[in-house]
Amino acid sequence: MSLNYQASGRRQAEVVETRWILHSSNHLVLARPSRTLFSFFMDVFVTGGTGTIGSAVVRKLVLDGARVIGLARSDASSKALRAAGASAYPGDLASPESWVGRAASCDAIVHTGATFGPEMGRIDRQSMLALKKAARHRKQPLKVIYTGGIWLFPPSGPHEMLTEKTHFAPLPAFRFMAETIRTLSNGTDLNLTVIHPALVCGPETGPIAAMTAALRAGEPFRTRASPDTVWPLVETQDLADLYLLALRQARFRQTFIGSGISGISAGHLASHISARHGLALEIVTEPTPAGAAPANDWEAGYARSQRVDTGHARRATGWQPEHSTVEDLVVALSK
Template sequence: MHSKSDVTLAVDAQQGSHRRMEVFLTGGTGSIGSAVLKRLLDENARIVGLARSDASAEKLRALGANAYPGDLRSPESWVSRAAACDAVVHSGATFSADMGRVDRQSMLALKKAAQHRQQPLKVIYTGGVWLFPQTTSRNVITEKTPFSPLPAFRYMTETIRTLSHGTDMNLAVVHPALVCSRNFGPIAEMTDALKKGQPFKTRATRDTLWPLVEVNDLADFYARVLQQSRFRMSLIASCIAGISVGHLASHISARHGAPLEIDTTQAPEETDPETDWSAGYALSQKVDVSHARRTTGWQPEHSTIEDLVVTLSK
């Protein structure tokens, strides 16, 4: 387990003493955001979570955060509160047809609200490996690789460029690999298919390479990024640089003593590329894992595929 001595989320007060860092979190009840929330609380941070509904507010409070009412679609209701915190972690998304517009509108409103601060606002923006191009067997994606996003995520690259300009914010962009837990992500989905005696349907082929990251390791990475004094950076968070889907399936098959077939599917003809959020599974990508670890001191607990499969395959 991670110890609290690994990361200390505190800020210097005027007299040189330390106080708890206050972090505003969007998407705190989501798959990534809830893990980040728990990790930051473990590091004694104070969390203010954006709550779109009473049910979301109850979930946030149950996890130990303070709930602040608001909606990504109406940023004027919450950006002032967010800008008053020490940092903002943006992991929320609507996954609706207007997701890009909503995201850009909310981040521009936050940038405007941050103009009134004495010090630049620390912001962690969640990107993703699907903002980068497909790789070949000879190259690896690094943080310096030019963006080539899928249409559904093109808005992210535009928002990142906008937020990077000016002095209102200290922006760090975290690009998670394919996130895995016991309940969601490729390993959970493949395991579920195997247990049902069904093939695993995916946009990938057996030769497609997937970079992977375990969700709690990813949450630890966010905590370590918040700790950094140098904050203007872009970092790829991946435990596994790239494993073929066929190789991953063979590990899961060996774990459960039954074969898992891969069924490569295509998107329906009527699928709109602008809302095709599953297209990234067809991308074959291998990423550099060294820069993020070197920059933050991150040492993910699940750094081998054997460990990932044993831990996450129920």
């Protein structure tokens, strides 16, 4: 017979200890504890929990034993969150006063939400400032995982690799993120970790899915990139694993580039997909749309050629992405 227990009454991420109850003739004796698998005992608030990254993070957290509360703007979002095993908290990123109090009462918040509209920057900054204010009077700093992005970093040269120490040179549409990260980093109210995902690839999202869809439709793949543009890539579930590992880290102010593949040119990626399906895929480079405002033109990021060093996140957290080669990604996602 065994008894599982937590070392403290507060829900938190910790190693579960199993203690066997030994039977003596007249009494029970607790044996010495043995350390077993790492499990989550946390309340985690998630924004963007029905999006590409957020939904994968929610499912992983639930499977690991966390109590997940997802911000839900609609009935459809609430239904999706509940189906994933999370609870839904009604609110809107654009109205942070409706949810930051609840978020600040949790052990951690994972921020993956974004509106991708004209007010995206203002809404993100406003919501994070409100969260920081709400967390001001906590006994322990609020653990915050903030989602940045690879397009906060500059293009890299042919023999260069970007690292977490590379200075920001953000795409204009994401300049607000650099400002928000600086704001969140100030003070001791928040235990901040920033994750910068590479181009995220899933069965229905990202460049591999888009290239495959174009191939099957008998159309060229249209993109702002040229065939020589280099993209770092990460598979959705692998990225979600990194978020969970980051939640387990106790250190303050950590930054991780989340990339399973350091970089591959768009043309080379297209050739892999062509070979898998036995069909030719043409890449057509599209110009910047007429009248496009740089502050709202986030798709310009696809033209940014970048190669990254993937080592820091692996060394610091033990992250081991399953899809670490282009072949792995294409076989898994190009159906």
